[in-house]
Amino acid sequence: MDRLRRAFLAPGVVTLSLLFVAPLAIILLYSFQSRGVYGGVAPEFTGDNYSRIADGLYGAIFLRTFVLAGVATVGCLLLGFPLALFISRAGKRRNLYLQLVMLPFWSSFLVRTYAWMVLLRDTGLINTALTGLGLIREPLPLLYNDGAVFVGLVYGYLPFVVLPLYATLERLDKSLTEAAADLGASPWQTLIRVIVPLCAPGFRAAAVLVFIPCLGAYLTPDLLGGGKTVMAGNLIQNQFTTARDWPFGSAVALVLMLLSLVLLVVWMRTQSEDAL
Numbered sequence: 001m002d003r004l005r006r007a008f009l010a011p012g013v014v015t016l017s018l019l020f021v022a023p024l025a026i027i028l029l030y031s032f033q034s035r036g037v038y039g040g041v042a043p044e045f046t047g048d049n050y051s052r053i054a055d056g057l058y059g060a061i062f063l064r065t066f067v068l069a070g071v072a073t074v075g076c077l078l079l080g081f082p083l084a085l086f087i088s089r090a091g092k093r094r095n096l097y098l099q100l101v102m103l104p105f106w107s108s109f110l111v112r113t114y115a116w117m118v119l120l121r122d123t124g125l126i127n128t129a130l131t132g133l134g135l136i137r138e139p140l141p142l143l144y145n146d147g148a149v150f151v152g153l154v155y156g157y158l159p160f161v162v163l164p165l166y167a168t169l170e171r172l173d174k175s176l177t178e179a180a181a182d183l184g185a186s187p188w189q190t191l192i193r194v195i196v197p198l199c200a201p202g203f204r205a206a207a208v209l210v211f212i213p214c215l216g217a218y219l220t221p222d223l224l225g226g227g228k229t230v231m232a233g234n235l236i237q238n239q240f241t242t243a244r245d246w247p248f249g250s251a252v253a254l255v256l257m258l259l260s261l262v263l264l265v266v267w268m269r270t271q272s273e274d275a276l
Contacts, residue, residue, distance in 0.1 A: 031250040039244025049251035058235070058252070062259070065232040068146065068221075069214035072153035076210045077203060079154065080161030084202075085195070087162070088169035101162050113152060113223050120148055120224070144226030152220040157213060161206040168202030169195075208264070215260055232256045 034044040052058070087097045104112060119125050122139035130136045142148060172195065180190040218233030225234075232252065239249030 027250040027253060030247050031254055033247045035245045035247055039246070041246050046247075049248045050255070052248060053252060053255055061230055061235055062232055062256070064146075064229070065215055065256075066259075068149060068153065068229075068231065069211050069217075072150055072157065072214050073207055073211045075150065075154045076158050076161040077206060080158055080206065081165055081196075081199075081203075084162045084165035084169055087166050088172075098163075098166070101159050104159065109156065110219065112155070113220060116148070116152055116155065117143060117223060120151075143224065144228050146225070146229050148224040149221045149229045149231075152224040153214050153217060156217075156220060157210045160209040160213075164205040164209065165199060165202040168199045172198055208267075212260055212264070215256060 030041055031049055032045055032047065034042040034046050034048075036042040083101070087094050087101070090097055117124075120142040121127070122143070124142070126142060127136070127139040131139065176194055176198070177190050180194045181187075185193065216233045217231060218237045221229045221231045222234055222237070225231075236249050236253050236256070239245045239252065243249075
């Protein structure tokens with residue numbers, strides 16, 4: 001059985017080694033090299049790439065990245081939980097609503113982001129409608145700021161909250177909510193004291209599924225932020241393309257990955273201690 005298990009695991013191990021471990025090792029090696037005269041990598045060992053990250057400019061970018069990722073995660077949870085609760089109690093139409101939640105995945109994320117630019121720009125649908133109704137005189141600055149990036153992140157990752165929460169609510173024992181009603185609990189009390197605590201595993205899974213991708217997001221802040229909202233993903237992308245400083249870009253990518261892993265490990269330990 002051990003040989004059979006190793007035989008079945010071998011393709012997955014080889015694939016992960018080629019597509020994850022090997023590129024990660026190359027990035028680690030690049031992070032200790034110097035930038036070439038014309039870009040790329042020069043074979044000169046140095047640790048300056050990591051010392052540069054301690055600069056206040058890059059510290060502010062990392063802080064903005066974690067704040068926006070955290071706020072977007074909270075926004076997704078606040079919007080996704082009521083939607084997941086509604087779908088779980090939709091009866092025969094729940095499959096239709098689930099398909100509508102997954103419908104955005106049928107089109108390109110880039111196209112959907114451009115659609116938000118059309119909606120939020122000065123001559124976009126929102127400003128045009130508000131101006132036509134006489135509610136505003138001048139277009140509101142809805143695009144190229146942190147608010148636009150927040151909207152784009154919430155829109156892009158909201159399905160990753162709805163689906164795990166729906167799976168948790170679907171398995172929820174309905175007799176518990178009926179017992180709470182029989183004991184005199186109002187619908188609001190049942191929601192806060194019974195349903196939400198029982199959905200804690202779904203909340204944790206959804207938070208991880210949203211927070212980690214938001215840390216590495218670069219397309220949304222690049223398009224909706226317009227260069228004014230720079231996150232860690234944009235910094236890494238610019239170092240590999242515009243600045244052609246691959247060693248520094250590799251160092252930033254590894255630091256971001258390390259910080260994400262540290263937060264994830266601390267969070268998992270906290271959750272395990274709470275469970276005990």
